[in-house]
Amino acid sequence: MPTAFRDILVPHTIDGFLLDYFGRRSLHLRGDPARFAGVEAAVLARDIERTLEARVTLEEAPDASHDLLLLQLSGSAAFEAATLVAGDALYLPRGSWQAPESESSQLAFAIHNPTGRDLLQWLFDHLKRHEYFQTDVPRFAAHGVQADYLTEMRRVVVRACRAPGMIELFNRYRNEAAAPRPCSASPFSGDTPASHLIVMTAPRRLRLRRAAPDTVSIKSNGRVLRFPIEAAQLLHFLDDRAPVALSEFYAAFEPEFDREELNDFLAVLSGGGIAAVVPPGSGY
Amino acid sequence: MREALTRGWLPFEIAFDPKPAIITDAAVRWIELGEAPLAEPFLDDTFSRLKEGTPPARVLETGIDAMIRLAGRLPRVEPAGFVFHVSRCGSTLIANAIKTAAGVTVVSESHPLTRILTVKADACGPYLAARWERRRRTLVEALFALYANYRTGEAERLVVKFTSVSILAMSLVRSWYPDVPCIISVRDPAEVIVAGMKAGVWPSVKPHPELSCEVFGWPGDGMSDEEYCGRGLAQFLQAALDAVDERCKVVDYEDLNPARMREIASFLRIELPESPAAIEDIFTVYSKDPTRSRQFQSDRPRKQKEITPAIREAARRCLPLYTELRSRGAW
Numbered sequence: 203m204p205t206a207f208r209d210i211l212v213p214h215t216i217d218g219f220l221l222d223y224f225g226r227r228s229l230h231l232r233g234d235p236a237r238f239a240g241v242e243a244a245v246l247a248r249d250i251e252r253t254l255e256a257r258v259t260l261e262e263a264p265d266a267s268h269d270l271l272l273l274q275l276s277g278s279a280a281f282e283a284a285t286l287v288a289g290d291a292l293y294l295p296r297g298s299w300q301a302p303e304s305e306s307s308q309l310a311f312a313i314h315n316p317t318g319r320d321l322l323q324w325l326f327d328h329l330k331r332h333e334y335f336q337t338d339v340p341r342f343a344a345h346g347v348q349a350d351y352l353t354e355m356r357r358v359v360v361r362a363c364r365a366p367g368m369i370e371l372f373n374r375y376r377n378e379a380a381a382p383r384p385c386s387a388s389p390f391s392g393d394t395p396a397s398h399l400i401v402m403t404a405p406r407r408l409r410l411r412r413a414a415p416d417t418v419s420i421k422s423n424g425r426v427l428r429f430p431i432e433a434a435q436l437l438h439f440l441d442d443r444a445p446v447a448l449s450e451f452y453a454a455f456e457p458e459f460d461r462e463e464l465n466d467f468l469a470v471l472s473g474g475g476i477a478a479v480v481p482p483g484s485g486y
Numbered sequence: 487m488r489e490a491l492t493r494g495w496l497p498f499e500i501a502f503d504p505k506p507a508i509i510t511d512a513a514v515r516w517i518e519l520g521e522a523p524l525a526e527p528f529l530d531d532t533f534s535r536l537k538e539g540t541p542p543a544r545v546l547e548t549g550i551d552a553m554i555r556l557a558g559r560l561p562r563v564e565p566a567g568f569v570f571h572v573s574r575c576g577s578t579l580i581a582n583a584i585k586t587a588a589g590v591t592v593v594s595e596s597h598p599l600t601r602i603l604t605v606k607a608d609a610c611g612p613y614l615a616a617r618w619e620r621r622r623r624t625l626v627e628a629l630f631a632l633y634a635n636y637r638t639g640e641a642e643r644l645v646v647k648f649t650s651v652s653i654l655a656m657s658l659v660r661s662w663y664p665d666v667p668c669i670i671s672v673r674d675p676a677e678v679i680v681a682g683m684k685a686g687v688w689p690s691v692k693p694h695p696e697l698s699c700e701v702f703g704w705p706g707d708g709m710s711d712e713e714y715c716g717r718g719l720a721q722f723l724q725a726a727l728d729a730v731d732e733r734c735k736v737v738d739y740e741d742l743n744p745a746r747m748r749e750i751a752s753f754l755r756i757e758l759p760e761s762p763a764a765i766e767d768i769f770t771v772y773s774k775d776p777t778r779s780r781q782f783q784s785d786r787p788r789k790q791k792e793i794t795p796a797i798r799e800a801a802r803r804c805l806p807l808y809t810e811l812r813s814r815g816a817w
Binding site for chain 2: 365366367369373407409410411431432434438455
């Protein structure tokens, strides 16, 4: 008899597992208990006693994706259609959404692995901002001027394509442009009970950058937030530990920051779609 | 088993932020070596040769988390041996000799490793300090795994010769790898100071108090070059003394010869070629010359002549440490 996923996919505290293997945080369940969806949805099927099927659809070669990892602790690896058995773990990448509402024991989801078209589109958008492409096309100029114009254009494009870090930049762009998790939490205020949990709503791990000698910035959902460098430890703490109780956050940093500063910081994160503060047991 | 994604590639540069405990993100630049061994005296010499080749080796850039993730798919590597040294004391010669062994990768003076081991995060707050300690161990393990596996996809035996300044982190490295045998290469302190001053290595750090503080913990402004070098060398020797144990052997420059080289290899459980010529050849060329075309000439008499009273005074503070270290790690 088929077993519904919602009956067997019990959320596990698998921080250690995910951190060890993927450098990722653990599963967060949210919303209606009949649904589960995660910023980093992960299903640990270690306790499954019967065989389940997971149909995985990929648009491109699955090996190209670092995010899709089907850990078959037993059996051989297969990605296009795989069967989960006891002892397997299925990792769904951050930003994947799954909401099984039916009684089916089949889990189906699709992952969009970017193709060369996506890369080209990004490169095109990226190059459009280049100073060179802001100038007029010399439509009525002499042949030599037009030839020089094309030569320079070719040089700019080739230089961009030759940059060894182009794919990395593209990945970074995709991560930073990814939409945040939908979250129904109210904006954070200083009178929130300390038992509430801070959860991350940013769809990717935070990537701190140096914005100026004493400033760091993070970019999420296409927006840039800047903080004094002292706040870096708060950002890393939340990125590593969330979901974490407000009380724990306060206890870790109150000797160095006063409560008002910490609350201001959380209000900025909450307003920027980076984190939210929710009541315990609310399913996030 | 799937082939390692990094087979044939190594990171040649990691663009760390000046405070990598705070800004952990860093660009990693990789270069394709294929199965080419790290044959040159220094890692950077090999990378330069490949970059300047015709055609130049392919390069790629990733984030540092990608490097950690890719290295995490490789088995953890326990190196066959470490070589720490106080600079200008024959450590490159030791590394060159070990490179003659089959199935051994010798990484000689990896600058990313130096950076990881040098940076401290004490001033970044307790959370980031503890986080950096965990992270830098992860980074070191990642680099070791990549170095050991890049040639064939199977881990070769790995010997790591650190840069001289990394000896200040020897206790830390020993705490991570307590069972790995270590060679500590030393030399008469006065000769080390003469050579260091001539090469301009330590005097180049001295004008930058912030860098000096990061490396040694003190700014050094107001000191003479001789005093600066003497204090730095004393700190190197003290760090080695703090870390030396029964898994360490101290090798003095004056004792380096083909027979001692074989003892060193044997201590690291590495088999050198049986032919005496293979090791004797190593002694005939200048160890730091990547082209191996410059004949070796002993510079000891010249260095002894160049020892000024100020150098002798600076070396005096090092002598007790040098003597004790030699006795603690004697063969």
